[in-house]
Amino acid sequence: MKQTLPKLVDVARIAGVSTATVSRVLNDPSVVSESTRNAVLEAVKKTGYRVNRAARNLRTNTSKTILALVPNISNPFFSNILSGLERELSAADYNLLLSDSGDGPMTTEQIQGFVAAGHADGLIVLDGSIALSDLEDTQAVFPNCPIVFVCEWVHGFKGHSVRSDNAGGIRVLVDHLWELGHRRFGHLAGPSSNILSHERREAFEARLSELKGEVRPDWIVQCDFSIAGGLSAAEVVKDLKDGPTAWICASDQLAFGLISGLTRAGQRVPLEISVTGFDNIEMAEVFNPPLTTIHQHRNKLGHKAARCLLDQIAQTSDTSDGDVHTLPVFLVARESTGPVFQA
Amino acid sequence: MKQTLPKLVDVARIAGVSTATVSRVLNDPSVVSESTRNAVLEAVKKTGYRVNRAARNLRTNTSKTILALVPNISNPFFSNILSGLERELSAADYNLLLSDSGDGPMTTEQIQGFVAAGHADGLIVLDGSIALSDLEDTQAVFPNCPIVFVCEWVHGFKGHSVRSDNAGGIRVLVDHLWELGHRRFGHLAGPSSNILSHERREAFEARLSELKGEVRPDWIVQCDFSIAGGLSAAEVVKDLKDGPTAWICASDQLAFGLISGLTRAGQRVPLEISVTGFDNIEMAEVFNPPLTTIHQHRNKLGHKAARCLLDQIAQTSDTSDGDVHTLPVFLVARESTGPVFQA
DNA sequence: GACCCTTCTGTAATCGATTACATGTCCTCC
DNA sequence: GGAGGACATGTAATCGATTACAGAAGGGTC
Numbered sequence: 001m002k003q004t005l006p007k008l009v010d011v012a013r014i015a016g017v018s019t020a021t022v023s024r025v026l027n028d029p030s031v032v033s034e035s036t037r038n039a040v041l042e043a044v045k046k047t048g049y050r051v052n053r054a055a056r057n058l059r060t061n062t063s064k065t066i067l068a069l070v071p072n073i074s075n076p077f078f079s080n081i082l083s084g085l086e087r088e089l090s091a092a093d094y095n096l097l098l099s100d101s102g103d104g105p106m107t108t109e110q111i112q113g114f115v116a117a118g119h120a121d122g123l124i125v126l127d128g129s130i131a132l133s134d135l136e137d138t139q140a141v142f143p144n145c146p147i148v149f150v151c152e153w154v155h156g157f158k159g160h161s162v163r164s165d166n167a168g169g170i171r172v173l174v175d176h177l178w179e180l181g182h183r184r185f186g187h188l189a190g191p192s193s194n195i196l197s198h199e200r201r202e203a204f205e206a207r208l209s210e211l212k213g214e215v216r217p218d219w220i221v222q223c224d225f226s227i228a229g230g231l232s233a234a235e236v237v238k239d240l241k242d243g244p245t246a247w248i249c250a251s252d253q254l255a256f257g258l259i260s261g262l263t264r265a266g267q268r269v270p271l272e273i274s275v276t277g278f279d280n281i282e283m284a285e286v287f288n289p290p291l292t293t294i295h296q297h298r299n300k301l302g303h304k305a306a307r308c309l310l311d312q313i314a315q316t317s318d319t320s321d322g323d324v325h326t327l328p329v330f331l332v333a334r335e336s337t338g339p340v341f342q343a
Numbered sequence: 344m345k346q347t348l349p350k351l352v353d354v355a356r357i358a359g360v361s362t363a364t365v366s367r368v369l370n371d372p373s374v375v376s377e378s379t380r381n382a383v384l385e386a387v388k389k390t391g392y393r394v395n396r397a398a399r400n401l402r403t404n405t406s407k408t409i410l411a412l413v414p415n416i417s418n419p420f421f422s423n424i425l426s427g428l429e430r431e432l433s434a435a436d437y438n439l440l441l442s443d444s445g446d447g448p449m450t451t452e453q454i455q456g457f458v459a460a461g462h463a464d465g466l467i468v469l470d471g472s473i474a475l476s477d478l479e480d481t482q483a484v485f486p487n488c489p490i491v492f493v494c495e496w497v498h499g500f501k502g503h504s505v506r507s508d509n510a511g512g513i514r515v516l517v518d519h520l521w522e523l524g525h526r527r528f529g530h531l532a533g534p535s536s537n538i539l540s541h542e543r544r545e546a547f548e549a550r551l552s553e554l555k556g557e558v559r560p561d562w563i564v565q566c567d568f569s570i571a572g573g574l575s576a577a578e579v580v581k582d583l584k585d586g587p588t589a590w591i592c593a594s595d596q597l598a599f600g601l602i603s604g605l606t607r608a609g610q611r612v613p614l615e616i617s618v619t620g621f622d623n624i625e626m627a628e629v630f631n632p633p634l635t636t637i638h639q640h641r642n643k644l645g646h647k648a649a650r651c652l653l654d655q656i657a658q659t660s661d662t663s664d665g666d667v668h669t670l671p672v673f674l675v676a677r678e679s680t681g682p683v684f685q686a
Numbered sequence: 687g688a689c690c691c692t693t694c695t696g697t698a699a700t701c702g703a704t705t706a707c708a709t710g711t712c713c714t715c716c
Numbered sequence: 717g718g719a720g721g722a723c724a725t726g727t728a729a730t731c732g733a734t735t736a737c738a739g740a741a742g743g744g745t746c
Contacts, residue, residue: 005459005484008733018696023734033694048484050459054400055732058701063397065440074426074642076419083417086443097408098439100429116348116393141348141391227629253625260629282596286570286603288631299417351703361726366704376724398702401731 006047015043026051057119065095066309067120069111071127073100075225077251077279077298078126081150084302085124092310094121101127108134115142122309128152128195135159146312150305152195153324160312162305162325166196167203169294169329170248173276174207176292176331177246181340182274186219186244188233188254194225200250200278219244223254230257238265245273245340252277252284252293259287259336270338280332290334297327349390358386369394400462408438409652410463412454414470416443420594420622420641421469424493427645428467435653437464444470451477458485465652471495471538478502489655493648495538496667503655505648505668509539510546512637512672513591516619517550519635519674520589524683525617529562529587531576531597537568543593543621562587566597573600581608588616588683595620595627595636602630602679613681623675633677640670 012019017036024032025040032040043049057063066089070078086096099114111134115123122145123138132154135147139159149161177185187204190197205215221236223229230253237243238261249255255277259269269275269289277284277293284291304325355362360379367375368383375383386392400406409432413421429439442457454477458466465488466481475497478490482502492504520528530547533540548558564579566572573596580586581604592598598620602612612618612632620627620636627634647668 019733020697020735021695024695027734031694036695050456052401052732053459053462054397054404054406055701056734057397058395058401058703059732059734061397061701072426073429074419074423076417076422079419079422079425080417082441083415083443086416086441087445090442096441098425098429098441099433100426102430113393116396119396227625231629256626256629260631260633263631282570283599283626286574286599288603288606362703363705363727364725367725370704374724379724395702398731399704401733402702402704404731 005052006049007052008049011040011043011047011049014047015040063095063119063121064093065097065120066122066124066306067097067099067114068124069099069101069114069127069130071101071129073098076281078151080298081126081302081305084299085150085306086302087299088303088306088310092306094310101130108137111135111138112141115145120145122313123147124305124309125149126151128154129193130154132156146309148305148309148312150301154195158322160308160323160325162301162308162327164296164301164329165326166199166329167206169278169296169331170200170203171207172329172331173248173278173292173294174204174211174213176333177248177274177276177337178211178213180246180274180337182246183213183340184216184219184242184244184246185213186216186221186237186247188230188247188249188258189220189222190250190254191224192222197222197250204248216244225251225253227253227257227260230254230259231261232257234258234261234265238262238267246337247273247275249275249277252279252281252291255291255293255336256283256287259289259291270336272341274337274340276337284332284334287336289336292334292337293332294329295332296329300327348395349392350395351392354383354386354390354392357390358383406438406462406464407436408440408463409465409467409649410440410442410457411467412442412444412457412470412473414444414472416441419624421494423641424469424645424648427642427647428493428649429645431646431649431653435649437653444473451480454478454481455484458488463488465656466490467648467652468492469494471497472536473497475499489652491648491652491655493644497538501665503651503666503668505644505651505670507639507644507672508669509542509672510549512621512639512674513543513546514550515672515674516591516621516635516637517547517554517556519676520591520617520619520680521554521556523589523617523680525589526556526683527559527562527585527587527589528556529559529564529580529590531573531590531592531601532563532565533568533593533597535565540565540593547591568594568596570596570600570603573597573602574604575600577601577604577608581605581610589680590616590618592618592620595622595624595634598634598636598679599626599630602632602634613679615684617680617683619680627675627677630679632679635677635680636675637672638675639672643670 008019008022012022022040025037029037089096125147135157147159151163153161185208189201208215221233223233247258249258255275259275262269262273267273277291280293280295284293351362351365355365365383368380372380432439478500490502494506496504528551532544551558564576566576590601592601598618602618605612605616610616620634623636623638627636
């Protein structure tokens with residue numbers, strides 16, 4: 001019953017050639033004459049031969065595998081990026097190995113363990129909480145294993161990085177609300193450890209300053225990026241006297257939580273308070289009220305990162321250090337924002 | 344610069360033993376005397392040695408890798424299951440290889456290509472649209488590669504399968520609405536090709552019949568599982584004269600779409616129409632109105648499937664065919680359902 | 687005809703681990 | 717003292733592909 005799989009040598013025997021020739025037909029067909037090539041291909045078909053990846057990997061010292069480090073796979077935002085990644089990689093005949101970095105940042109040990117274990121040809125990192133030194137150690141030990149960041153990134157890291165125009169998005173949101181007459185702005189920021197939180201918060205403060213608006217530190221609330229974060233922020237925020245008339249949230253999920261909490265507390269969005277999100281996840285359109293937010297091209301982020309990594313693998317020259325690819329974003333104005341409330 | 348990685352033979356030289364002994368220390372420490380074991384471990388530490396997986400895989404004919412076939416990675420419902428999977432697998436020192444089966448069911452060729460390519464030790468399938476014959480072919484060619492279905496499944500397939508109690512969930516929903524006084528029920532079903540659609544639809548009809556309720560085929564609308572599906576169903580449904588007072592949707596996303604569409608059309612949920620979902624995704628709690636739905640333990644589904652697969656890999660005896668593990672679900676009653684409308 | 691080039695194919699070493707088998711040592715027991 | 721067993725370790729074959737190198741065959745030029 002346990003019929004062993006056909007091997008290269010079986011194909012060679014049937015085709016009446018050497019293993020070297022079979023291998024050449026598979027890897028570089030042009031160097032083999034047409035007649036032998038056809039004979040070999042026929043033998044391949046007849047035997048149903050498939051290359052043993054382990055053997056090839058051992059010999060060529062590659063794995064045709066890319067490892068993705070994700071802080072939390074179950075986050076729908078990441079899954080969209082993975083989808084883009086997977087599509088691009090599988091088109092290039094690469095496999096996608098997935099690893100959830102779980103709670104807390106990963107250590108050098110873990111990263112290198114993963115690389116060595118999966119023998120990955122490259123790393124896609126969606127987790128900006130990794131220490132710079134760990135990354136540099138990894139690069140030192142595996143100089144031929146390029147690392148590309150998507151969405152998040154790490155300051156000072158020399159390597160490619162693909163991200164959305166976070167600051168631009170926030171700026172557009174502030175402007176949108178400003179034009180609607182809002183002057184008192186609040187911000188639900190992401191966790192302080194997160195680079196996107198910083199980026200968005202800074203952009204928020206900067207744009208507000210440019211417009212000569214008031215930046216009130218007590219109107220900047222730090223939460224995690226989840227719905228629950230938004231809900232608990234609402235508890236704090238709902239009782240503010242003369243509080244913000246507009247809240248800019250660092251993610252759609254935060255915005256959902258906030259709106260939900262405010263609504264329960266009897267406040268009307270957008271009539272009394274305007275709220276914006278960031279990401280434009282699918283839900284934003286059907287939420288009640290439909291959410292004004294910033295659209296990120298998540299699939300494209302994944303695509304681009306994959307391309308970027310594959311390019312680096314292809315060209316052995318690693319001269320290209322530190323390109324930052326920033327993808328544009330755009331405002332999707334829906335009904336969670338409106339003119340400032342006239343009592 | 345390109346310092347080659349330390350190999351087994353390097354460790355052996357430094358520890359003053361043979362490669363066989365080093366290998367034994369790494370794989371079955373108990374057979375080696377304590378003194379040599381310590382010497383070897385020290386040498387391992389000193390060199391920073393890590394086993395070359397490709398070599399090991401080649402020699403042992405295993406890969407310590409599980410391949411997950413997912414219909415659509417970007418679906419947040421799946422990503423939660425993946426998360427459970429990943430956690431369990433990585434705890435057992437297995438890798439998770441991800442493959443998006445994309446549009447349309449996969450062919451034998453593709454499946455086997457993936458198995459052979461990734462040289463997976465096992466398969467987790469979340470896609471019920473694969474043909475039975477393709478699965479059986481795969482089992483014939485790779486008898487040592489167990490296949491476990493999660494969430495979805497394929498009729499007639501001999502093998503383990505982990506799923507939620509879909510019928511039970513629907514039954515509870517019908518009863519819940521029945522008790523609220525509803526007698527005219529509609530159902531937004533998933534795509535006809537999907538096994539869950541069937542299961543849930545049949546349970547819907549069965550329970551309604553048991554209660555001596557009326558099953559109206561024209562009140563059963565087929566959509567895909569997406570938000571967009573619910574929105575377009577709303578277009579059809581909103582103009583029904585004396586239509587259902589309660590809609591049971593085959594997924595939360597459908598319910599969101601439906602509620603959103605109905606609300607836009609001026610109908611009030613739950614005052615005039617009650618709507619239920621299925622899944623209890625995070626969003627259900629903060630949706631407006633909060634969604635009455637069935638909670639599925641998605642993480643647990645992933646966990647269980649992984650355990651199930653690992654168990655099969657561990658025991659070489661493949662006597663165990665066809666266990667179905669059904670996980671319980673429960674009703675989460677929120678505000679999208681209410682007593683039947685009295686005009 | 688001699689020489690060289692091009693084109694195609696075969697031989698055999700190699701990647702880095704695992705493991706069957708052989709060997710050696712030491713201990714126990716009759 | 718010798719047989720037998722338990723335990724620890726080493727030797728070398730092996731997994732299945734890739735590829736450097738060598739060799740053969742054919743063709744063109746002087």
